Amino acid sequence: MTIAATTKVPPKRSFARGVHPDDAKSLSAGSPVEVLPMPKSVLIPLSQHIGAPCESKVKPRTEIAVGDVLGDSDAFVSAPVHASVAGATAAATVVTLPNGQHVGAVPITASDQQPLAGRALWDDIYGGDWPTGTIDSFEPEQIAEAVRNAGIVGMGGATFPTHVKLARNPDKPIDTLIINGCECEPYLTSDYRLMLEAPEPIIAGALLAARAAGAERIIVAIEDNKPDAIEKMRSSAAGAGVEVVGVHTRYPMGGEKQLIVAVMSREVPTGGLPLDVGVVVVNVATAAAVARAVLRGKPLTHRIISITGEGVVSPKNILAPVGAGYAALIEYCGGLTDEAGRVISGGPMMGFALGDLDTPVTKGTSGVVVLTEEQTRKAEETACVRCGRCVDVCPLGLVPTRIALAARNMDWEMARRYYITACCECGCCAYVCPAEIPLVQLIRAGKAGMPRD
Amino acid sequence: MGEEEEKTEQVAPVLSVAPGPHISAARSMRRVMIDVLVALVPAAATGVYVFGWRAGMQMGVCVVSCMFFEALFQKLRKRPQTIGDLSAAVTGLILGLSIPWTAPWYVGFIGSAAAILIAKMLFGGLGSNIFNPAMAGRAFVQACFASEMTTYLLPGKIGPPRAVEIISQATPLAAGKFEQVAYNLQDLAIGTVNGSVGETGAIACALGGLYLIFRRSASWRIPLGMLAAAAVVAGINQALTDTVMTVGHHLLAGGLVFGAFFIATDPATSPLSSRGRWIFGVGTGVLVMLIRLFANVPEGVMYAVLVMNMTVPLIDRWTVPKPVGGRVQK
Structure with missing residues (x-):
């Protein structure tokens, strides 16, 4: 479906290369959007952003209201976190977010008296x-x-x-x-x-x-x-x-x-x-x-999250408090089907697979996609035959297979020559690779492992 | 989610964890190779039609031998079998199509051994080889069996070439080069002329090649660059000399179309970037024509591809594409 008469803007409304996955929307x-019934407790990570993590500003067993500041930082590139429910705090703990970061988190037990619910x-x-x-x-x-x-x-x-x-x-x-x-x-x-x-x-x-x-x-x-x-x-x-x-x-x-x-x-x-x-x-x-x-004058405490995919009984869009567990959201949507094989925080191209469904959702959680085992099944990795499909789809005009090779060999000079830092990790290359090479994973590891100059 | 977790603990893990992207549109390597095999069908059929059952024998010997040698190598090296990806079958079929129908069966067998064992597996197998395996194998048997590889007889006349009918028995390129005789363009297009098993039918080769490009299983830049460059050089030659070989003759005769679509496009031995592919295609096309015009052999596709194969690392190094946003990293 294309929209006629949207050509107010002269540019071509597209970019070169990229891929066309089935949008499955x-x-x-x-x-x-349905409003999630108040969960019994939430776990609010103190770092839900790129930049300096927040320090906890609340003591355990403190009564708090919706919107109270739980953590803040003096750094410019940082953002405070707020309570998304009214209740009592417990001792700060550490949680592993879907992207692999270990961050401090404040648990809150929700009180029975919430100021606002539902509509x-x-x-x-x-x-x-x-x-x-x-x-x-x-x-x-x-x-x-x-x-x-x-x-x-x-x-x-x-x-x-x-x-x-x-x-x-x-x-x-x-x-x-x-x-x-x-x-x-x-x-x-x-x-x-x-x-x-x-x-x-x-x-x-x-x-x-x-x-x-x-x-x-x-x-x-x-x-x-x-x-x-x-x-x-x-x-x-x-x-x-x-x-x-x-x-x-x-x-x-x-x-x-x-x-x-x-x-x-x-x-x-x-x-x-x-x-x-x-x-x-x-x-x-x-x-x-x-x-x-x-x-x-209200802080960011809630967001809309799509709970969808062939592995969810009844896909929905939910307004949920930050800090609610993925498990609670999936439960609200009827749970997982028998075929469910992978739970992804975010979309299937750039999202992170969840190992623990009790992980809390954060400000950046736009969706939870549950794919079936069959959808995620991959063939075994084979050698690169230099077919060049990754080059044909890279939206940034890079040569993913060479960057991945350089990263695998820890050849940082070669990695730079092929512009490893320009990669946005969108996953188009791995999406089309007939050899099933984990290109994004290799490039990401290379970026993390290469010496800073 | 208590139930799910219990399930996870009791039986095999229900949920898997892996890095993204979590979905894939990839066609398997096997599927890509099947595309190539399908694309070779018109050329193979033309070969059998023109040269008879022995053409089919050449293909069969080479396909079976190539797969046998790859299996043998993996067995000896105690590595997992890789013939399932069908790349050995593709090498075999291309090799079988690029030798004369008259060659004894062991020519294809030995050529396959050279192609798979030396050119492919010793370099590390699929994707790591520097030279196109089929062309390396062909070059090997060309050196070993010079007379068998250059004896082109008309179908049904197995035996030593006779002095009479030398024109009708020569390949179109040899006839043009050494006898100043030009073949009928229509015969060249259909393939009812002498030559290696699969290279004579220009239209059949082009049909299969277009299928490959349509399926995005081969680059279009390499064949286009190669054919265009060959046409330009042939055009210059036609304009400056009194040759009987027109641009059409050079394009349709010999292995140019076959090589442009099926040999030069071998991804493992051609450049990665689009600019690199243009350079590779044009370079191969020019080299083919230089060999045809100035060397002491009538045809140059094999040597041109092998020479250009050697330039691929250099081309790749020189043609790192400019990223969106420019080369300078801020």
Whole structure:
């Protein structure tokens, strides 16, 4: 399905190479967001972002309310974490997140008396009015400060602290803010449901973020496999000075660098950031969180999560508190089917397989995809025959098989010659490799293992 | 989730953990090789049609021998068997298609041994070989059995070449080079001329090659670069000399089309990047023509491919593609 008449933006709305996995979104796309019944307890990691971890600011056995600060850090690239439920804290512990990080975490036992639940909780977070008339009364620094204090990080999965992106840098002026509604990972529908059910806070958040960053132009980019979301966002954006464009459905369209090429025809320099080309990219859920933080003074404590895949009994989209266990979410969706073979935090391309279902969800958890054993079965790794398919699909124009070979041999000179640090680990190469070489894993290990210069 | 965890503990683990991506669109190596075998069917069928059952024998001997030698090597080295990936069968079929139908059976057998044992397995097996195994094997038997490998008889006339009918028995390229006789272009296109078993039918080879490209099992840049470069050199030759061999003759005769689609495209022995593939294709095409025009042999595909194989590491090193965002790392 392509959208006609979305060619307001002259660029080609796509990027070179990439792959076209089956988007599998129909499993959960039709399910309106449900509010997760209050779990008995949550476990809130003190680091849910890229940057300095937070230090715990609460003592064990303290009564706390929703939104109380649990952890914070003095570092600039960091984001505080807040209580997502009312209750009593227990002694801090350590939890292993799906990405393998061991981080401190504060357990909270939920009290019976929660201020908001069910529909009221939804209305508090995404419902009601989102007046955009007062946005010019906020100073840019004021917005960035509110975003920091609300602990907002990139909710598309990268979890980079948002206030850092929005902070103005006199050397690198920003002209355009891209609101990322691509959701290019197969299966995931949390951003899609948000755009359908709560477009107003996204638009309000986009205007606030643009004011903070100094961007004159705001573009909401949505893959054209979601025509109704494009339509909905467009009608909400009418008159607000926000452009909504459909971009081609091609993985990894939601990657910042690919998206900037698609809607702006600008190339982020190798090793650089979007701000080097005057662009900031913010996910739709992040934008909505910005609106809530600035207009309602509320921190980021809940998010929409897709629980989907052929291994889940009834796939759903759920509004869940940060810190709820994956097990609780899956249970709410009827549990795993007999064929379930792998539980993935995030999408099937870049997500992490879970070893322990009692792990808590974080601010960056956009979905849980449960695949069947058959879907994940892989043939044994064989030798590279240099077929070049990885080269043909790499969205960054790299030669994945050579980088992986260099990483495997720990030949760092060769790894650099083939631009190992430019790799965004999107997984296109491994997705198509007929020899089943774990290219992404090798490259990731190489990046971690190579000496810093 | 208590139930799930109990299950996990009691029986074999229900949930697996592995790095992403967790889904795959990969066609297996075997599937890629089957594509090549299917793509070779038109060329093989033309060979059998033109030369008779002995053409089929050459292919059969080479396919079976190549698989036998690979199995033998893995057995001796106590390594897992790899003939299931069918790459040995592809090597065998290409080798069988590139020798004359008149050659005795042991030519194919020995060629297969050289191709698999020396050119492929000693270098580390599939993907690690420097030279195209089929061409290396062919070069080996060309050196060992010079007369058997260059004796092209018309079908049904097994025996020493007779002085009369030398033109009709010569390959089109030899006739053009040494006798100044040009073949009918239509015969060259269909393949009703003399030559190695599978190379004579230009249209059949191109059909199979297009299938390979359509299936994305071969690069399109290498054949296009090779054919275009050969056409340009042949065109220059046609314009500057009084040769009877036109561009069409050079394109359709001999093993050029067969080699462009099936030999030069061997991924293990050709460059990785698109720029590298252009260079490789053009280089091979030019070399083929230089050998045809200036060397003392009528055909140059085999030597051109083998020479270009040696340049692949260098081409790869020189053609690291520019990443999106430019070369300078910030």
